[in-house]
Amino acid sequence: MxxxxxxxxxxxxxxxxxxxxxxxxxxxxxxxxxxxxxxxxxxxxxxxxxxxxxxxxxxxxxxxxxxxxxxxxGPDTLMYPTSPTGFSMIYPEENDSLPMILQMHYDTFVLAIRLGFLAADLRREAMSSRFLAGSIGPTPFVHPTSRLKKLMELRNSLRLLWESPNAIWLRQNMSGFPPRSVELWQQVSGRS
CATH class of the missing domain: 1.20.1280 (Monooxygenase)
Known part of the structure; x- marks a missing residue:
């Protein structure tokens, strides 16, 4: 780090x-x-x-x-191995919540990867436009239409994911989750 x-x-x-x-x-x-x-x-x-x-x-x-x-x-491998076989164990009381939480984490992570590459492209384009303009200070940057379209698609995908029936169910039922499910849900949703 x-x-x-x-x-x-x-x-x-x-x-x-x-x-x-x-x-x-x-x-x-x-x-x-x-x-x-x-x-x-x-x-x-x-x-x-x-x-x-x-x-x-x-x-x-x-x-x-x-x-x-x-x-x-896959999402089933997101957690640290807890069993002698080297895989994570899901306890019976976690069956209703943990697989859905792991899938939400996985799907959010994949969208974050796409966002990261889009941000890197935008940074490169901004640096390139500054270089071409001969400026070392802030230069007005116009988002190309394709980048804006990708950004809007990502935003929509995140919205759809976090407004999905599974996400709604998880939010509504978090108080009844076992401790590990609560901890992982808080990590996935960014809540402490």
Missing amino acids: RSIAAAEPGGSNLWSHHISRLLRISLMRRSTFGSERYPFIIWWVCNIDLYALLSGAGTGEFVGAMVKGNMLP
Whole structure:
């Protein structure tokens, strides 16, 4: 995380080096073993890489490769492994809530990835327009129609997801959830 926090926009940083190596290791493991034995690690790295992408300190190389290669693990692998088999366990009292919460997290995460890449494109275009204008200060930036359309599509997708029957049911019933479901729902919905 220190590599992300110390990164300079547009400059060289250790995060880019680290993420390239992690991606290479992950791809080698997949090629050797056929799948990742510890998918939670992929999620952990994807979360950090998305944070770097959204903050402008990273390019999203890892998370982009996972999405493009259809290698993003499923929502059932989001939690830290708690069973001896290396997978997360869902307890009987969590059956009604936890799978839906994990799916909401997954769907929101995928939309956040799209938003991160759109933001990176906008940052690159803004820097390019400043460079072309010969300005070092703020330059008026006009959003190209295709970018605005993508942004509106993302906004609509997020709205549809968070206004879906599952999201409404989860919000209405949170007080009756078991502790782990409540904690994960608070993380997913951004509420503490």
